[in-house]
Amino acid sequence: MLHPDIRTNADRRDPDAALAEAVSLARALPALEVAGAQVVPSRTVDAGKLFGKGKIDELKALMHNEEIELVLVDGPVSPVQQRNLEKAWGVKLLDRTGLILEIFSDRAATREGVLQVEMAALNYQRTRLVRAWTHLERQRGGLGFVGGPGETQIEADRRAIDEQLVRLRRQLEKVVKTRALHRAARAKVPFQIVALVGYTNAGKSTLFNRLTGAEVMAKDMLFATLDPTMRSLVLPDGPEIILSDTVGFISDLPTELVAAFRATLEEVLAADIIVHVRDISHAESDEQAADVRDILTSLGVDDGIRTFEVWNKLDLLDEDAADALRQRAARDEDTLAISAISGEGLDTLQRAIAEALQGATRVADLTLGFAEGKKRAWLFDQDVVTEEAQTDDGFALKVRWSAKQEAQFQQL
Structure with missing residues (x-):
């Protein structure tokens, strides 16, 4: 190396x-x-x-x-x-x-990931055909009806790559449409999306597994996770959400790959909350964080999206350094110090996400008839019911909900 x-x-x-x-x-x-x-x-x-x-x-x-x-x-x-x-x-x-x-080729698991890798690889190879054919006079035989008296081997190879890229783009368009349909279906379900982002090897997948009980590949190596993984998660005393684990970012990511993997990061663009996971034990944690923020900006992520910065891997620091970071993080409500390995700070992180998603909540008294079972079920699905009593005419409920949830209820 x-x-x-x-x-x-x-x-x-x-x-x-x-x-x-x-x-x-x-x-x-x-x-x-x-x-x-x-x-x-x-x-x-x-x-x-x-x-x-x-x-x-x-x-x-x-x-x-x-x-x-x-x-x-x-x-x-x-x-x-x-x-x-x-x-x-x-x-x-x-x-x-x-x-x-x-x-990327070794890690890609989903159909979209495989197609994106193939397209990026072909674009890379297209610029390097000079390696295989150094003599431009080398001609491919032909009758001369197309492309003059013949075409160079490089031109033939480049044309073959372009044709393959067209085929891959068509396949990718179908896959992206399918993902769009899945997102549209999720949009009808009142689950909000929380996206984990961060520099590669920052511990996103370990945190994802710890919170959801999933078994996403989580190893101490770069790009352990390539394709986005999504799982539902019920926050303590809060709403049910969709948690999304994404491919790790890296400095100087080749422009061909940023473009190829833009679709893979679509879940970040659709997120209600972004959790930026940092390896706070890394010597260049600040530089890595700056790289992540730059890539998010290049992807067009809205500055208005609430973002939590999570300082992970406290377990790798000595106690004095870890305690100093805990005190620094405590001074900013959007910064949390955790260890995905030991579990330290995870309850606080989940409460912070729940409060951010629910926003300002208020208590309301509702009365529902026996025939309004759909509305009652929706309230319990949202986990906003704090008290319920049955009456002669139906149900008397006390709920604690956000303005968004109240507006959704009115549409039922």
Whole structure:
């Protein structure tokens, strides 16, 4: 694993932390064994080979001694650079985009996720056809009726990829329509959506499993969860909600993947509450949080959506550091300090979500006739009934509800 550290880039993150994250990315693929990793300082980027000749020779000797078969470069590598480095080193090479695509391909479970991965991979391959065919004069035979006297192999490959992309887009449109129908069906049910978002490996899936009792893949690896998972959850003394676990965000996510996975994050756009889960024990937790906020903004998430910032993994900190964070979080009603592993703070988090969803509540007295069973059932489904007594004419109820619930009741 190589991380190019370009000295002219004043805005770069700490190179050692970036390298550690890249190694975690590589370890997310079971088929890979990371033999070594290093930051490669460089004043400039060589347009043809990325690194200078001396560094290339030095790395070649290292790879030969370690019997390296695959080199991962944590950053963008042009098709020409990739071809030249593979030739110089005698190995296969993947850049950051290629590695993330491999992980996404390994993780995708739903039909939509698989289609999106295939589309992103094809778009990536389309730009790198120069690797396979370096001689543009290579012609595919033909009678010349289409495309002149013939077409280059690159043109033929690119046309084949474009045709496959058209087919995938059609399939994806059908899947997205089906998801839209499911969302429309959920909209008719008075369940509000709470979306968990956060940097990859922040502990979203562990929190999701702890709250819902589900068995979503939750491992200490990047991109453990790729496809969104949704489960119903009844909050203590509160409403029933739909909790959504989403794919983890990451810095410098390739633009092809942001576009490809926009549909996967549709549940975030439809959320009533966003819970931003942070790994507060991570050395670059603040930078990761900024990356998440930037991606949410790029997705078009409304600033008006109530967002809770949840500082997870208190269990990984010493008691003094954890206590200091608890005190800081207590000063902001939208910040909570928790541990999804130990369960600390989860009751407080659920109460905060319930209060935010219900808004200001008030008590009301209702009288329902025996024939109004549908309305009575709805009130109990909403968990707003605090007292009930049967009368000669029906039922006398005392309810505590929000203005939204009262308006919904009036429509029954």
